[in-house]
Amino acid sequence: MKLVTYRLSGAEHVGALTADGKGVLPLPAADMNTLIETMTPADLRSAAAAAERGGAVPLSDVELLAPIPRPRQDVVCLGMNYRDHAEESARYSADAFTKSSTAAVYFSKRVSEAGKPDGVIPRHAGLTDRLDYEAELAVVLGKAARDVKAADAADYIFGYTILNDVSARDLQTGHKQWYFGKSLDGFTPMGPVLVTADEIVYPPALEITSRVNGELRQKSNTALLITSIGQILEELTGGMTLLPGTIIATGTPAGVGMGFDPPRFLQSGDTVECAIEGIGTLCSTVI
Numbered sequence: 452m453k454l455v456t457y458r459l460s461g462a463e464h465v466g467a468l469t470a471d472g473k474g475v476l477p478l479p480a481a482d483m484n485t486l487i488e489t490m491t492p493a494d495l496r497s498a499a500a501a502a503e504r505g506g507a508v509p510l511s512d513v514e515l516l517a518p519i520p521r522p523r524q525d526v527v528c529l530g531m532n533y534r535d536h537a538e539e540s541a542r543y544s545a546d547a548f549t550k551s552s553t554a555a556v557y558f559s560k561r562v563s564e565a566g567k568p569d570g571v572i573p574r575h576a577g578l579t580d581r582l583d584y585e586a587e588l589a590v591v592l593g594k595a596a597r598d599v600k601a602a603d604a605a606d607y608i609f610g611y612t613i614l615n616d617v618s619a620r621d622l623q624t625g626h627k628q629w630y631f632g633k634s635l636d637g638f639t640p641m642g643p644v645l646v647t648a649d650e651i652v653y654p655p656a657l658e659i660t661s662r663v664n665g666e667l668r669q670k671s672n673t674a675l676l677i678t679s680i681g682q683i684l685e686e687l688t689g690g691m692t693l694l695p696g697t698i699i700a701t702g703t704p705a706g707v708g709m710g711f712d713p714p715r716f717l718q719s720g721d722t723v724e725c726a727i728e729g730i731g732t733l734c735s736t737v738i
Contacts, residue, residue: 452495453644453731454610456483456520457513463520466508467499468644474507483519483645484696487593487609492649517565518612518645519591522698526589526639527687528616530556530629532677532702539710547624555678555686558629560616560700566640571738572617573637574719579619582717582737585703586661586725588673589614590680591645596693601681605653608680613733614700615640615661615725620709620716640725640735650729654680657728659704663715664722671704673727 453468457475465483466475476499480486490498531537531550540548550556566572574582593609616633617640623632651657656674660667678686683699708716717723717737726732 452499452647452650454478454483454486454518454647455644456516456518458516459508459513463516466502467495468510469503469507473510475510475513476502476507478502484523487591488695492647495647514567515569515643516567517641519641519696519698520565520567522562522565523696524694525559525561526614526698526700527693528558528560528633528700529678529683529702530558532556533671533675533704534677535671535705536703536707536710537677539705539707543620543709543714544624547627555683557687558633560639561630561634562639563636566615566637566735568640568643569734570640571637572640572717572723572735573635574737575619575635576719578635579621579632580716581620581709581714583618583620583708584661584663584668584717584723584725585616585618585707586659586669586727587614587616587700587703588655588657588659588727589641590699590701592693592695592697592699593648594695596684596688596697599684599688601679601685604681604684605648607684608648608653609695610645610647611651611655611730612641612645613643613725613727613730614698615723615733615735616700616703640733642733643731646730657730659728660726661706662724663717669704669706673701675704676701
């Protein structure tokens with residue numbers, strides 16, 4: 452099932468796309484976080500069937516928002532979790548990006564409001580001159596997770612979406628930590644849908660790409676994660692509780708702007724398309 456958050460007549464709602472993708476079936480939850488916490492897969496199927504009998508809302512009549520517009524906590528992110536991206540990052544700045552061990556690199560990303568599909572990325576001119584993109588598979592948890600074993604990780608996943616981990620590289624490297632350079636307003640476009648876990652074979656082996664102004668920049672497969680989703684959950688929940696609705700951005704492959712020689716950072720007017728097989732395409736325009 453492909454779930455969405457949308458705006459209709461000034462109010463936000465959650466729903467499921469119809470099979471043909473042309474309509475939205477309203478679902479009985481206040482928001483996506485509430486839906487994740489309170490509705491089982493059986494509940495979702497029943498609610499969608501009931502909504503279908505009442506008639507779908509044409510997709511053309513609604514404004515799609517990020518599937519989870521306002522995450523309850525910071526997004527948990529993986530840095531340099533594809534080998535080719537780790538290599539291009541080290542070439543850009545050995546001081547900032549060289550990994551001295553095989554341990555996973557974790558950081559968090561502040562999100563006051565996630566960017567919507569076909570939305571904008573603020574240029575933040577005067578604050579950053581090195582605006583970059585990162586196409587990522589985001590995992591959304593469906594229940595509280597503590598002391599999870601890697602083999603059981605699939606039981607905790609509610610679904611998947613696309614996240615563009617927009618980054619200000621000069622802030623990221625200049626501050627010797629990544630939080631500020633990853634967390635400016637508008638730096639977390641997400642969507643267009645949240646695909647429930649039953650729609651995607653675990654572990655996900657999905658083509659992931661990004662294009663800037665139509666030019667292919669990134670192309671890889673989520674099967675190539677260095678630290679797998681199961682390993683991420685086992686490691687993190689060994690010492691902390693992850694709540695329902697937690698978003699984990701699993702990392703990006705090679706082909707980001709800083710990886711080119713010379714670097715190719717985003718400029719006002721650029722359009723970025725992040726796509727993942729089975730989920731869709733997240734499009735954003737830099738302003």
